[in-house]
Amino acid sequence: MTIIKEEGVEKVSIRKIAKITGYNSVTLYTYFKNLDYLILLSSIKFLKENFF
Structure with a gap:
C-alpha cells in the first residue's frame, strides 16, 4: 500500500x-x-488490518 x-x-x-x-x-x-487482483487483495488486507 505504500507504493500506492x-x-x-x-x-x-x-x-x-x-x-x-x-x-x-x-x-x-x-x-x-x-x-488488479493483487491491488484488490492488498486493499482488502489493508482495510481489515486498519478498520475492522
Whole structure:
C-alpha cells in the first residue's frame, strides 16, 4: 500500500512491486492473476488490518 500512497495507483506495476518486495514478477503472477487482483487483495488486507 505504500507504493500506492507515494505514487498513486495508476503508476503501480507488477515490476515495481516485485522490485520493492524482492520477488520477481513471474513469482507474483503465479499467486496473483493480474495487477488488479493483487491491488484488490492488498486493499482488502489493508482495510481489515486498519478498520475492522
